[in-house]
Amino acid sequence: MPHPVGERLRCDECGAEIVFTKACPCPEREPKAHSDICCGKEMRSAGVSETAEPAPVEARH
Numbered sequence: 232m233p234h235p236v237g238e239r240l241r242c243d244e245c246g247a248e249i250v251f252t253k254a255c256p257c258p259e260r261e262p263k264a265h266s267d268i269c270c271g272k273e274m275r276s277a278g279v280s281e282t283a284e285p286a287p288v289e290a291r292h
């Protein structure tokens with residue numbers, strides 16, 4: 232999976248960040264079916280965040 236859930240992409244130019252809340256299934260082979268462009272450049276992966284997944288709803292009794 233090129234972009235798993237929780238992966239963060241960052242723009243080096245302006246510092247914007249996006250997080251994948253759903254995994255992206257786009258194939259990584261060329262030509263890329265998927266690209267995240269900001270400021271005219273492809274955003275750089277900033278790693279996979281452990282906390283990006285929605286927290287499970289706790290049942291309170």
Ligand SMILES: [Zn+2]
Nearest residue numbers: 242245269270
């Ligand atoms: Zn930018």
Ligand SMILES: [Zn+2]
Nearest residue numbers: 255256257265
């Ligand atoms: Zn994609």
